[in-house]
Every structure is written in C-alpha cells, then in structure tokens.
Amino acid sequence: MVTDFSYTSATGEGRNASYRHAPVSEKNTAEAKSSIKIKKGLRRLLIIAGVIFAAELIWLFGISPFITFSTVEVHGFEGLSRAEILKLAGIDENSSYRSTNIKDATEKLSGNILVESVKVIKRFPDKLSIFLIPRKAVAAVITTIDSKQAPLYIDRHGIFFKIGETGMDTGVLPVISGFENPQLNMRLPAGLVPLVENISDIAEATPELLAAISEIRIEHKTLEGYDLVLYPVHSTIKVRVENNLTDEVLRFMLLMLNVFETDSGKPEEIDFRSGMGSYRIKEQSLW
Numbered sequence: 696m697v698t699d700f701s702y703t704s705a706t707g708e709g710r711n712a713s714y715r716h717a718p719v720s721e722k723n724t725a726e727a728k729s730s731i732k733i734k735k736g737l738r739r740l741l742i743i744a745g746v747i748f749a750a751e752l753i754w755l756f757g758i759s760p761f762i763t764f765s766t767v768e769v770h771g772f773e774g775l776s777r778a779e780i781l782k783l784a785g786i787d788e789n790s791s792y793r794s795t796n797i798k799d800a801t802e803k804l805s806g807n808i809l810v811e812s813v814k815v816i817k818r819f820p821d822k823l824s825i826f827l828i829p830r831k832a833v834a835a836v837i838t839t840i841d842s843k844q845a846p847l848y849i850d851r852h853g854i855f856f857k858i859g860e861t862g863m864d865t866g867v868l869p870v871i872s873g874f875e876n877p878q879l880n881m882r883l884p885a886g887l888v889p890l891v892e893n894i895s896d897i898a899e900a901t902p903e904l905l906a907a908i909s910e911i912r913i914e915h916k917t918l919e920g921y922d923l924v925l926y927p928v929h930s931t932i933k934v935r936v937e938n939n940l941t942d943e944v945l946r947f948m949l950l951m952l953n954v955f956e957t958d959s960g961k962p963e964e965i966d967f968r969s970g971m972g973s974y975r976i977k978e979q980s981l982w
Contacts, residue, residue: 696862737978764948765821772829780825790822800825808856808880824938830856833895834871835913838878846870851895853883867906869894873913873921886938887913891922893940904945911940922968927952933964 715746767786769777781787784800797815804813804827814826832848839845846859848868865872871890885893890913897905910926925934931951936944944967955961 768824770826853888855881869908870910936967
C-alpha cells in the first residue's frame with residue numbers, strides 16, 4: 696500500500712506539473728516571436744531612415760548647389776539697371792550657389808565708379824541677394840568736355856564719380872573751384888578730402904547753411920596748406936576762412952553778412968582765419 700501510494704502521488708505530481716508549466720512555455724514563445732517582429736520592424740525603420748537621410752544629403756550637397764538660382768534679389772539705384780548690375784557681377788541664368796564666388800562678384804561691382812559699397816549674400820541652396828549703395832554727391836566742380844562746361848560731381852571720399860549734363864540742376868551743392876583739369880575717376884589730394892567730408896556733414900545736419908554758399912574756392916598758400924574763399928548766394932562780400940569748414944563758421948559768416956548788408960560801406964572780403972572777423976573797406980573812387 697505504501698508503495699502504491701508513493702507511485703500514485705509521484706505520477707500525479709508529474710502529470711499536474713506538466714499541465715501547470717505548459718502555458719508558461721507558450722507565453723515565452725509568443726513573447727520571443729513578438730520581440731523578433733519588433734526588432735525586424737525597427738531594423739526596417741532604421742534602414743528606411745538611413746536611405747532617406749542619405750538621399751537628403753545627396754540632394755543638399757550633391758545636387759541642389761548646382762541648381763541655378765531660383766531667386767535673385769537686386770537692390771540697386773537709379774543710373775545702374777538690374778541687367779547692368781548682374782552683368783557686372785558675372786551673374787547669368789546659369790549661375791548657381793556652387794558656381795558663384797561672393798568675393799569675385801563683390802570686387803567686380805565695387806569696380807564701378809558709381810558704387811560706394813557692395814554686399815552680396817548667398818542663401819543656401821538657391822537664393823542670391825545683391826545690395827548696392829551709390830555714391831552721393833556733396834559738391835561739384837565745373838569742367839570742360841568737348842568745349843562745353845559741365846558739372847563733375849564729388850562724393851564725401853573725394854572721388855570725382857559722375858559728370859552731369861550742361862545746365863543740369865545741382866540743387867544745393869556748392870561748387871568747388873581752384874582745381875586744374877579735374878577728371879572723372881580721379882580723387883582729391885589727401886589734404887582736401889577733409890573739406891568734402893565737412894561739407895557732407897554740414898549737408899546732413901544743417902543743409903540750409905550749406906545752401907547759403909554758391910562757391911568755395913581753394914587758394915593754396917605759398918608754403919603749405921590752403922585757404923577757403925566762400926562766395927555767399929545773397930551777398931557780394933567774399934569770406935575767407937581756414938581749411939576747417941564747419942557749421943559754426945557758416946553761422947558766424949551769415950551773422951556778419953547781415954550786419955554789413957545794411958551798411959553803405961561794404962567790405963570786399965571778410966577774413967575769419969584768426970577766429971574773429973576782420974575786413975577791409977573798398978576804397979571809393981574819386982572819379
């Protein structure tokens with residue numbers, strides 16, 4: 696009886712154990728299969744993502760830089776057309792991000808006498824922008840071309856950059872005289888550049904003072920340096936100053952002129968070089 700009981704108990708436990716562990720084995724198998732599917736799915740996604748990324752890199756760096764510009768912005772000015780600007784820069788319908796050299800384009804545009812400054816910008820992958828700032832006239836000299844007189848304009852850097860037509864209105868620009876044979880694309884001597892810089896500053900701050908002068912004549916001294924002789928618009932009295940023209944000098948000049956305009960004994964010239972106005976009365980003729 697003891698033997699039978701032991702045998703039956705052992706056999707029963709083995710059978711129950713077999714049934715008890717079977718669901719666990721099936722669960723593990725299902726989880727393993729699921730894990731394999733997930734890994735395969737992730738692998739496929741990684742492969743697809745890698746292919747897409749590689750394709751984008753090829754497009755961005757291997758193809759798009761060679762595509763012609765879809766947008767070319769030109770911010771120029773009157774006197775230089777869009778077509779002329781693009782031609783100067785070497786930009787045409789075949790130009791692309793890769794083929795366009797910013798430095799070369801900037802140097803070519805800067806070589807035009809009418810251009811003061813240039814900025815060329817490439818925007819990846821197919822956009823180009825060109826910004827030009829023109830030279831601005833601050834004064835003019837009168838020159839002779841083909842036996843005709845015409846204004847030759849000067850910018851604040853002392854560059855003779857443009858010739859106007861005969862009879863062209865120069866606005867409030869003062870005429871500077873005292874030059875010998877000024878030519879287009881020439882530059883003022885270094886010692887005279889501060890003069891046009893001062894004229895430019897006065898024109899921006901107090902243009903009404905500059906408009907009171909019709910001509911500025913440069914008179915070189917015997918040893919070195921130069922004087923300025925100013926010719927007012929509404930007076931026959933000349934004003935001599937040093938080579939430092941400022942708005943304070945012009946204000947003092949106008950004040951003195953107002954005083955002398957009401958006086959019968961007008962001077963020919965007022966000298967402001969000493970910081971105080973000195974003058975000489977024109978001698979009256981006895982005949």
